[in-house]
Amino acid sequence: MVITPPSKVAVSNPKIEPLGLHHDRAAFLCLNQDLTDYMRDGRALKEAVQRDTSVYVCINEEKPTQIIGYFTLAQGQVSRDSIARGMYGNDWRSSSKFRNKIFSKFPRDFINATILGKLAIHSDLKGQDFGEELLGKALAMALKGADIVASKMVYLDAIHEKVVPFYVRAGFQRTEDGSLKMFLLMDTIASGK
Amino acid sequence: MLNQRQNSRLSGVSLDSSRLLPNTAPRPQLMPSTASSSKSYCLAASSERIELTPDEAKTLGEALMKPAPKANAHLTKILKNASKW
Numbered sequence: 001m002v003i004t005p006p007s008k009v010a011v012s013n014p015k016i017e018p019l020g021l022h023h024d025r026a027a028f029l030c031l032n033q034d035l036t037d038y039m040r041d042g043r044a045l046k047e048a049v050q051r052d053t054s055v056y057v058c059i060n061e062e063k064p065t066q067i068i069g070y071f072t073l074a075q076g077q078v079s080r081d082s083i084a085r086g087m088y089g090n091d092w093r094s095s096s097k098f099r100n101k102i103f104s105k106f107p108r109d110f111i112n113a114t115i116l117g118k119l120a121i122h123s124d125l126k127g128q129d130f131g132e133e134l135l136g137k138a139l140a141m142a143l144k145g146a147d148i149v150a151s152k153m154v155y156l157d158a159i160h161e162k163v164v165p166f167y168v169r170a171g172f173q174r175t176e177d178g179s180l181k182m183f184l185l186m187d188t189i190a191s192g193k
Numbered sequence: 194m195l196n197q198r199q200n201s202r203l204s205g206v207s208l209d210s211s212r213l214l215p216n217t218a219p220r221p222q223l224m225p226s227t228a229s230s231s232k233s234y235c236l237a238a239s240s241e242r243i244e245l246t247p248d249e250a251k252t253l254g255e256a257l258m259k260p261a262p263k264a265n266a267h268l269t270k271i272l273k274n275a276s277k278w
Contacts, residue, residue: 014278076241078253086250105258115241136271137278152257155243171268173256175249183253184268185261192264192272 009068009124012060016137019048019055019070028067028122032159035120039070047072053117056141058134069121069130071138073145076155077110113155113183114142135170143189153183 053074
């Protein structure tokens with residue numbers, strides 16, 4: 001009996017679509033266990049069905065059930081107060097100068113952001129720059145979404161220090177030296193289209 | 194005995210306390226307010242909260258105050274590629 005190894009996953013005619021029941025979630029494998037489990041153990045589908053986050057999968061048109069990568073997008077908010085405190089201190093409201101600056105720039109109590117919660121590619125695609133392609137797609141979709149529902153930035157919490165340079169190359173900025181929280185202004189993305 | 198100011202504010206108002214209902218609606222809360230640099234500010238609300246330390250909030254605030262930088266060559270490239278598929 002000859003056992004043939006499973007064929008390697010490759011990118012041919014990629015397409016992005018929302019995660020659905022017909023996708024083979026159990027076959028997805030990436031180099032990070034958490035990102036693999038998220039897709040396999042039902043959380044991705046549950047969150048997508050409940051509209052807690054939008055889960056987009058990348059497939060090849062020839063094999064429409066095989067997931068070769070995925071990313072999630074959701075809405076989030078930063079409180080204006082936290083920004084103002086960080087910039088001008090806890091008693092920023094007592095200064096008319098600071099109040100004017102903050103209120104003129106941030107008229108609402110919260111600043112909207114698009115959260116790039118997860119981004120993963122199949123382990124067979126490692127080293128092929130497919131992650132960059134998928135990130136480009138995610139940012140393009142975030143920008144499209146921001147034209148419908150206002151959002152000032154794409155925000156993410158990198159899963160590991162090792163992936164930070166991947167995001168820095170695309171223009172993401174750390175919120176602080178050593179922090180894994182990163183952002184990219186939506187206007188910057190718009191200027192690259 | 195009500196003083197004149199209180200009386201003028203209440204004049205013409207009939208208050209039936211039996212018709213008042215307690216306000217049980219959940220309200221967003223800012224926490225914690227202690228401003229140690231190691232603390233995070235977070236908003237307890239229904240949407241996804243982004244928690245930032247004061248230093249992180251400062252970096253983000255300053256970036257938002259300034260004009261957004263133009264996309265670098267790499268970002269432009271991956272966005273262009275994304276438009277092809």
